[in-house]
Amino acid sequence: MTTKSIKRGTKKTVGSSSTPLNKAELKAAIVKHLHCSLGTDENKANNHAWWKATCASVQEHVLEGLRKTQKSHYLNDTRAVHYFSAEFLMGRLTSNNLHNLGLFEQTEKALNELGVNLTDIMEEEQDMALGNGGLGRLAACFIDSLATLDLPAVGYGLHYEHGLFRQEIKNGEQIERPDSWRDYGNPWEICRPESIQDIPLFGYVETKYGENGRVSKEWHPGHIVKGLPWDIPVVGYGGKTVNVLRLWQSQASDYFNWDVFNAGGYVDAQKENVQAETISKVLYPNDETEAGKELRLIQQYFFSACSLKDIIRRYKRAHGDDWSRFSEQVVIQLNDTHPAVAIPELMRILIDRAELDWDYAWSICSKTFAYTNHTLLPEALEKWPARMFEKILPRHLEIIYEINHRFMDQVEAVWPGNNAIKQKLSIIEEGAEKMVRMGNLSVIGSFAVNGVAEIHSALVKKDLFPEFNHMWPDKLTNVTNGITPRRWLKACNPALSQLIDGKIGNDWPLHLHKLQGLAEFADDAKFQKQFMKIKHDNKTQLAKEVFTLTGVEIDPNAIFDVQIKRLHEYKRQHLNLLHIMALYRRLLENPQYDIHPRVFLFGAKAAPGYKLAKDIIYAINKVAEKINNDPRVNHKLKVVFLPNYRVSLAEKMIPAADISEQISTAGKEASGTGNMKLSLNGALTVGTLDGANIEIAEEVGDENIFIFGLTVDEVETLDRKGYNPFDYYDNNRELKAVLDWLDSDYFTPGKPGALSSLKRSMLEGGDPYKVLADFVSYSDAQALADKAYKDSAKWAKMAILNTARMGKFTSDRSIKDYVERIWKLVPCEVE
Ligand code: GPW
DSSP, X not given: OOOOOOOOSOOOOTTOSSOOOOHHHHHHHHHHHHHHTTSOOTTTOOHHHHHHHHHHHHHHHHHHHHHHHHHHHHHTTOOEEEEEOSOEEEEOOHHHHHHHHTOHHHHHHHHHHTTOOHHHHHTTSOOEEESOSHHHHHHHHHHHHHHHTTOOEEEEEEOOSBOSOEXXXXXXXXXXXXXXXXXXXXXXXXXXXXXXXXXXXXXEEEEEEOTTSOEEEEEEOXXXXXEEEEEEEEEOTTSOOEEEEEEXXXXXXXXXXXXXXXXXXXHHHHHHHHHHHHTTTBOOOOSSSOOOOHHHHHHXXXXXXXXXXXXXXXXXXXXXXXXXXXXXXXXXXXXSSTTTTHHHXXXXXXXXXXXXXXXXXXXXXXXXXXXXXXXXXXXXXXEEEHHHHHHHOHHHHHHHHXXXXXXXXXXXXXXXXXXHHHHHHOSEEOSSSOEEEHHHHHHHHOSEEEESSHHHHHHIIIIISHHHHHHOTTTEEEOOOOBOHIIIIIITOHHHHHHHHHHHOSOTTTOGGGGGGGGGGTTOHHXXXXXXXXXXXXXXXXXXXXXXXXXXXXXXXXXXXXXXXXXXXXXXXHHHHHHHHHHHHHHHHOTTOOOOOEEEEEEOOOOTTOHHHHHHHHHHHHHHHHHXXXXXXXXXXXXXXXXXXXXXXXXXXXXXXXXXXXOOOTTXXXXXXXXXXXXXXXXXXXXXXXXXXXXXXXXXXGGGSEEOSOOHHHHHHHHHHOOOHHHHHHHOHHHHHHHHHTTSSSSSTTOTTTTHHHHHHHTTTOOTTOHHHHHHHHHHHHHHHHHHHHSHHHHHHHHHHHHHTOGGGBHHHHHHHHIIIIIOOOOOOOO
8 A cells, every 4th residue: 555646846825725614614613613512602602612612613624634634645655754852832723723724814704703803712722832942942833834845744742731831920030830731621632542652661671592592682661651642733834734743641551550459559559640640741841951850751751652653553554564664754853862762762672672683773773863953052961870761761771882882883993092082972971970971872873963053053063073073974964943934924913914915925924035025115115114013013012911911011112122032041131131221320320311212021931940040030020120110211211021921922022023132142042043033023133143143144134133242253262261251340330330230239129139149140150151241242232223223214124124034034944954955755745
């Protein structure tokens, strides 16, 4: 049953999928679901019921698409990519699905006729926050593009019961509350008990000696847990291909602990249930720090093993026990090292289960995996204590040792007798505690390794993995990140999208380079006015939201300056804060100080255990409180920290931004993707030459971006000669005054020193992210931005050119890069 009939290069038009549902049908379906699925009616239904009935009506149609897609992939026996990621930051699905199906406007009208407002009821949806930040959101953009490009793909991850914590701000401090996104059910997911997998854990390995002299290994696990898959349909733009995101929930296995149960240990048996179910209970909230926790390794193994079994089951259905075509049919992309344990797991299956010999198994394995690196930060490079590995996955550790042993022979062949290089490249780090380095395992076990922006990939080659690059010069490569323009322009900024449609046609969401067509209107006064009117309306809208959420009044005529991202020292929210304090001080010293009114908006979650990050949030809130209530300056300056930053809040902030803060220390931000979203929506970047900012600057032109600060080379030079933050503190009166201000009780009346930890980190702490070194340059760039904004025609032109020149950063382009250079997939059209 393997008919290969692949159609290439099929064209598609926007929202073309055979007008699935008209308005009357939609109305009927929604009312039917109110009655038959929800047991209510048009008079009693609240917003939540209307939302659910609307989703159920659309889901019927989505599931048809899913069925057709799966059939088509099966009949064509397609090669598929399997995107393994511990995080998928999906956000809300309703608006996205309606847009991608081409049903948004009809649904809006249908509901209107029923007396219901679509925008209002969509607020009922909880974000699917199964990720921390950029890495998880990238995975979500990628699966959107994969479906849009009609590529056979499955996303695999964890079905966390609690996603990223909900952030509250109390007296300026972050409080974490559990996120319960599924409390009232998720209308978009389908439970698939027919595809449950059993996953072994713990136990010991038995060595067996066969009659033929064959030595084999048998893992006797101590526990078995069940993996229950939940499928979330992923609707491509145009609505034809509907792929799936398959997320695994852990459950106690049925036969697990019957012994205990039968021996009268009913309560203990329940205890085991709780343990098994703990695995998918909660997302680790640490962004860019390896946790080193046993449960985290179990999570990683659990979802990787479930997913591999799922893939192998599907492969065997078409190819039986013939493994020779496995790596032709299956490519697995590892989203960072979190799923890297899939490499020894596949080896285990091939050797211990399928009884292939090592070399054959390795030849399959090393043609199957590809690995994306997302960071150079040492604290984010995952390492596991070998002892922990041995306890949880004893057979996998043996396999890793064998992979390493054979790899060390290769290193010896390249660098004979060079132990220093061996130590560096070894998967095993020797020391007080032996560690398993997941990055090295991933490079060795993959056929391709990529960084996520040009500069980042260059640094991966030069600084992180230079010897690997020497051994395999073609393995390391770059794929610059991207974002889906469907969510990040069409859906989140409908007014701008319509303006663009009117100017250049409506197929830009599929061909983002067409936005270039806007450039010819960049000088057109009428277009500038229309463009800036939409920005102003979006700002008015956000101002209302800000008032509702915080009680702070902000003026849409002010510059909206936005920094939204996880709170991290390397992202330097505190550099932004020092500059805000400097502006405040200048205004106090000189009430005539001429700046255009500005509102600084922040959105950021700190990892619960990251003390300094939480201190920075506290400092931002305390400075905000003081400034916002100071009548001497609050017509010129406001500071807002919006609590609980998440995808759905980003969708409201980004269309309203004038300035985008992308101010990481050069060399630290692998790519960034918020930078792309903001620029696409006409915000101008104030940024360093870091990550994708460099490529954004290349695209928009130096005259349409405010670049400042040390370059990667300058940071290196400064480090080599010895960086001393006191040089800057002692020699800049304003900087000194602002830092000293943090020691006073000016912002924290009655609590002097409450903000001192920030100052300490930037002085005695050595200022690891060179905030002080970049302060003057940053402040100058901000002054230029202020000046540019005062010339409204100039600003409008710059904003338009930002939108017009973002074509490169569609995630469709990223996916095409992966397809052509790494995955070698062929699109499969769905009838
Ligand atoms: F540490 N990124 C992230 F590399 O959001 F694993 N979380 C993470 O844990 C890591 C990276 C990890 C981000 C990068 O910081 C950002 O620069 C990049 O744009 C994004 O991943 C997607 O590639």
